[in-house]
Amino acid sequence: MSTTITLIPGDGIGPEVTEATRRVLDAAGAGFEYDVQPAGAEVAAAEGDPLPGRVLESIRRNRVALKGPVTTPVGKGFKSVNVRLRQELVLYANLRPVRTLPKVPHRFEGVDLVIVRENTEGLYSGLEHEVVPGVVESLKIITEVASTRIARFAFEHARREGRRRVTAVHKANIMKLSDGLFLKCAREVARRYPKIAYRELIVDNACMQLVLRPETFDVLLLENLYGDIVSDLCAGLVGGLGLVPGANIGSKVAIFEAVHGTAPDIAGDDLANPLAVIFSSIMMLRHLDQGGAATRIERAVHGVLSRAKVRTRDLGGTAKTSELTAHLVRLLRRGRAAAS
Numbered sequence: 001m002s003t004t005i006t007l008i009p010g011d012g013i014g015p016e017v018t019e020a021t022r023r024v025l026d027a028a029g030a031g032f033e034y035d036v037q038p039a040g041a042e043v044a045a046a047e048g049d050p051l052p053g054r055v056l057e058s059i060r061r062n063r064v065a066l067k068g069p070v071t072t073p074v075g076k077g078f079k080s081v082n083v084r085l086r087q088e089l090v091l092y093a094n095l096r097p098v099r100t101l102p103k104v105p106h107r108f109e110g111v112d113l114v115i116v117r118e119n120t121e122g123l124y125s126g127l128e129h130e131v132v133p134g135v136v137e138s139l140k141i142i143t144e145v146a147s148t149r150i151a152r153f154a155f156e157h158a159r160r161e162g163r164r165r166v167t168a169v170h171k172a173n174i175m176k177l178s179d180g181l182f183l184k185c186a187r188e189v190a191r192r193y194p195k196i197a198y199r200e201l202i203v204d205n206a207c208m209q210l211v212l213r214p215e216t217f218d219v220l221l222l223e224n225l226y227g228d229i230v231s232d233l234c235a236g237l238v239g240g241l242g243l244v245p246g247a248n249i250g251s252k253v254a255i256f257e258a259v260h261g262t263a264p265d266i267a268g269d270d271l272a273n274p275l276a277v278i279f280s281s282i283m284m285l286r287h288l289d290q291g292g293a294a295t296r297i298e299r300a301v302h303g304v305l306s307r308a309k310v311r312t313r314d315l316g317g318t319a320k321t322s323e324l325t326a327h328l329v330r331l332l333r334r335g336r337a338a339a340s
């Protein structure tokens, strides 16, 4: 019996890269049915809400979604669809593996780290108001429950994946109460995992160390804002946003999406790198215990990365999104035909 997943194409390059991923998943024999649920800027114009109830209902029903990026207006307009999804579905953990890939132009060797970002609170709680004209407040909410939950997730992930060290990233020298509580919870959880080393770094120092010695990092545990910023920094270490996947995980449902946004500068030009969403779909396949299809896609991607002609422009190649996708599909079909 096939599995139905929710597919949110998103805005900008979203429809291009999710369609590419869908073709690759089909060619790998994943056998999904797709419940396609548009959300985002155009949906806001047409339906009055960028995240209509039908999208949430579909995700709750299917428990797994693959999502393209969605526009968030800057300084005005509707609340982020991403933040809403994460809060309403309690997708408390944002997991983002960052690795140097063979044959991809990058500045650093041996990067193999995982970002574990708290996904539901912090400065993304959406609590902003004007105190008096000229003075505004944004509230940073840190709770013991959410901080302990994400620290446990980070250590459990480290244990399961055989990783050796968790680094909690903070600014508790300045935000003594909020980041202080985050650290207190992380320390308490760390005590229960004596085989996994634990250390703490102030976020500014962490950024510098990441750029100097990224290969020394293993699992990074961060509250929401730091996790968001450090994710893009880490993507830059391994070749850019076109390569870094992600998962938003809760106790009931999970949404798989790339770190990158809608890339309006290249949207509609067939230039976007679909690999970040394709890698996200590999995480999704493993979440659904479809390791075979995941490995087949992984092998095919490694195959194409070794040829500059088939790499997209962000990786120094000349291939269009559609050409890279067609190449992957061909490799996967050939592999399955040879195996049958």
Ligand code: NAD
Binding pocket: 013, 017, 068, 069, 070, 071, 072, 073, 082, 241, 242, 257, 258, 259, 260, 261, 262, 263, 264, 265, 266, 271, 272, 273, 274, 276, 314
């Ligand atoms: P962005 O990630 O869209 O783009 C940053 C830069 O990276 C651009 O130069 C872009 O061309 C490049 N890039 C990104 N993805 C790429 C890919 N797959 N292939 C090749 N190049 C790629 O960030 P931004 O410009 O700051 O944000 C644009 C919009 O996306 C904003 O509305 C923002 O709110 C939204 N956004 C959404 C998500 C999400 O839905 N999860 C995440 C981040 C940003």
